[in-house]
Amino acid sequence: MGKKDKSNDKPQNKNKFFVAVMGAGSVGKSALTVQFTQGVFIDKYDPTVEDTYTKSFDLDGETVCIEVLDTAGSEVLVAMRELYMKNAEGFILVYSILVRSTFLEIKDIVEQLFRVKEEEEVPIVLVGNKIDLDAHREVPTNEGKSLASSYPNCDFWEASSKDRINVDNVFYSIVKRIKEKYKNEGTPTKEKKEKCILM
Numbered sequence: 001m002g003k004k005d006k007s008n009d010k011p012q013n014k015n016k017f018f019v020a021v022m023g024a025g026s027v028g029k030s031a032l033t034v035q036f037t038q039g040v041f042i043d044k045y046d047p048t049v050e051d052t053y054t055k056s057f058d059l060d061g062e063t064v065c066i067e068v069l070d071t072a073g074s075e076v077l078v079a080m081r082e083l084y085m086k087n088a089e090g091f092i093l094v095y096s097i098l099v100r101s102t103f104l105e106i107k108d109i110v111e112q113l114f115r116v117k118e119e120e121e122v123p124i125v126l127v128g129n130k131i132d133l134d135a136h137r138e139v140p141t142n143e144g145k146s147l148a149s150s151y152p153n154c155d156f157w158e159a160s161s162k163d164r165i166n167v168d169n170v171f172y173s174i175v176k177r178i179k180e181k182y183k184n185e186g187t188p189t190k191e192k193k194e195k196c197i198l199m
């Protein structure tokens with residue numbers, strides 16, 4: 001609370017949000033992002049380096065704009081994560097319900113996230129993707145649910161980028177979570193950051 005400046009920025013007036021999508025390779029981060037922003041499913045696997053997408057939509061009677069950074073899952077590029085973590089306001093953390101190791105990787109990402117952010121509360125939406133392939137599931141729903149409930153300000157959805165199941169809900173939820181945080185704490189301002197550097 002002490003780190004935030006409530007005086008200059010009115011959270012209720014903020015309508016642009018910056019979100020990073022993270023998770024292991026091939027879990028469907030790009031497919032989820034592109035399904036939400038462009039309404040199509042990408043069938044072909046093409047490892048991401050870094051892509052940004054924007055979309056405006058109505059949420060609870062107001063127009064919000066979301067900028068989504070689709071990050072790389074490959075090990076080589078995980079060093080970039082820290083930078084993304086510093087900059088983004090909310091995080092969509094994706095695993096594949098078909099691959100347990102991708103679920104286990106979420107815990108490492110969250111650990112790093114809290115270390116980098118140095119905040120008690122970070123807006124997160126945890127996503128178990130590829131539920132259209134439920135017959136091959138390795139991660140039960142209740143494990144995802146219970147991991148999400150162990151973090152403050154974290155929602156959980158199981159989704160399918162392919163069949164567009166819960167895709168909108170994932171992105172609506174992250175905006176709601178960010179707004180919730182700002183409602184409680186106030187938005188950080190540039191002035192506040194500069195003051196911190198001078199001190």
Ligand SMILES: Nc1nc2c(ncn2[C@@H]2O[C@H](COP(=O)(O)OP(=O)(O)OP(=O)(O)O)[C@@H](O)[C@H]2O)c(=O)[nH]1
Binds near residue numbers: 032129133161
């Ligand atoms: N059946 C099914 N396949 C999916 C789903 N989401 C993604 N895929 C497929 O999984 C593969 C990997 O998807 P991507 O979206 O490229 O995965 P990514 O997490 O962005 O991968 P990186 O760029 O390596 O980090 C692609 O072949 C997608 O078509 C889904 O919900 N269901």
